[in-house]
Amino acid sequence: MKYDGRRVAFYAITLWAAVSLNFLIPRMLPGDPAQILLGKLARNGDVTPAVEKNVELILGGSDEPLWNQYWAYLDNIVHGDLGISVSKYPEPVWDLIKDALPWTLCLVGAATIIAFAIGIVGGAWIGWKRGSAWDHVIPFTALLQSVPYFWLAILLVYFLGMKLGLAPISWGWDVQTYDHPEWTWASVVDVFQHAVLPALTIVLSAVGGWLVGMRNMMVSTLAEDYIVTAEAKGLRPRRVLWVYAVRNAALPSFAGFAVALAFVVSGSLVMEQVFSYPGIGKLMITAVSNADYALMQGVFLLTTVAVLVVNFLMDLIYGYIDPRTRHHG
């Protein structure tokens, strides 16, 4: 119980810190983002006092004392008001985020799970065959891990997409045929085809880490006495592998997997730029290149909150997977 109390307190403090950071960054850094934003808005048409007030709430620039600004800002956030976008004026930031979020969640989430599954099974196998030729696979995963993943994406676009024409190379669906993805068979297939290269990028760049981590844990676990005992009892090797070794060796990887899931929203911002994939990353980059600060702050806040929420859920689940963590608090 004490453990859970501590965790909840930690997440509450972190959430507060993230929101406050989001409040402080535009106000503390040099330059006057609120003025820049209002200038841009004025070019698009009349700026109503309501819009002006909204911008000042998020980015600062009003003459009110900082403390009052802070309370008004918190009040806004609690009501889900993240301000108004300039680049897609006058769409509220929250609506833009709501449209982009499913793309990123589905694509990166699915790719993360695939990479994890391949890495765990492959790592378990290489660890089981320790000392064999399979060990030489490990150094090559270092290369895969060190490849900048957006550069990998560029290579895939160039060689698989452009030279071989195996898969579409940009956007989340065929924009020439459909205005929006529809719930028809053809459209769903089209969406899947567009996800192939981005997903491949993520799987390729993530699988090496899981592979090495799992293999190393397998090697350590296989040296434990209970494995020797299990072998000495004459258990079938397959049983020793899956029931005795893998289950224990995979625990740290599951902890890592929880963290990886938490970073799904923010994990592949740059990759989305390469594919012009209509997710959160693309939104963030559009915001940055158009100096759409309200949208940028909104996306930043979302990525942090996503990490917190997923981490919190995973914490609760992990306590049941590995009861030791509950006692080591």
Next chain:
Amino acid sequence: MAEHETTGEDVREAHLVTGAATTVEAADVVADGLPPDLDEAVGDGSLAAAVTGEPAAGPPRARRRDLMPSWSPKLVVGLVITGLIVLFAIVVPFFTLDPNSTDYDGLLKPGEQGHLLGTSAIGNDIWAQLAHGARGSLLIGVTVGVIALLLSVVFGIFAGYLGGWTDETLSLITNIMLVIPALPLTIVLAAYSSSRSMWLVAGVLGLTAWTGSAIVLRTQARSLRMRDYVLAARVAGEKSRRIIAVEILPNLLPLVAAQFLFGVIFAILGEAGLSYLGLGPTDAVTWGTMLYQAQQGSALTLGAWWWFVPPGLLIALLGCGLSLVNFAIDEIINPKLRNVPQATRRVRKAREREERAAATTEEAGA
């Protein structure tokens, strides 16, 4: 409480921290010496000084030998790759053209006429950009590595050793920084400044690069804190600062070195990503800014592979070299990784030999 909050990008860290119950604790091994490695020749010491640093207290010779990495193929390949790229960054820029000079006769051509690797869409010499970019990227990488190292030592080792309220406060900050996603934070920070020097970019990256290392170091420092020799130093009236510098830090050196290399890899990859979005340094050429310019000049649609392939390839190679060195360090910290596969290999060879011997005796019998 910090046991399963390590960064997702790196499972190796996760296993160091979370695996404490099932694996040998790294600190045990480092502090108490390794079993001598009979199979492989042990290096002559120059290498150990470079990778692990010289232990401050001047331990006996045997201990020093144990701290050294053995010359595993991983280590050699890693050091050679890293060394060659560092050499490339130091020497080659003296002999190239100006990376920003333009050659209007040769726009977007593959390597020919005095341009070793060809030219970009605005006539920059790619080879010159690559060499100067190596300098920029490495400088940023090392700067970030140092910043992250200092911060992670303060937030990790100080917190872990001092304990109590200092620990609570420092770890709270670490954990908060850990869950705030690094890339979006650097993007937001970089987006507000219109002209970015190389040092600003390095500073922004450094602010986000230290958290994972801090958590790894804190766990280790906490386990070292209760060792007899540390207690003895405390009873003898040594100041905390001195105990950390003389008793704790030297025993964590391989781990600290590994974390530094992680910091460098993180920084070079992070800089490349940031620059690719157009948020990189505005006053220097780096591999990241090269990729950004390639994207802006639509190198992809024009099929100018000589423009976007080399910088990414060098980043990947450098990262690979540093990771290989890190793998070697990992095998020092956790000897099971090295001894177990070797032992299995030995058993298998012995079995094969036995079978062969049995076969020959059978033949002889027949």
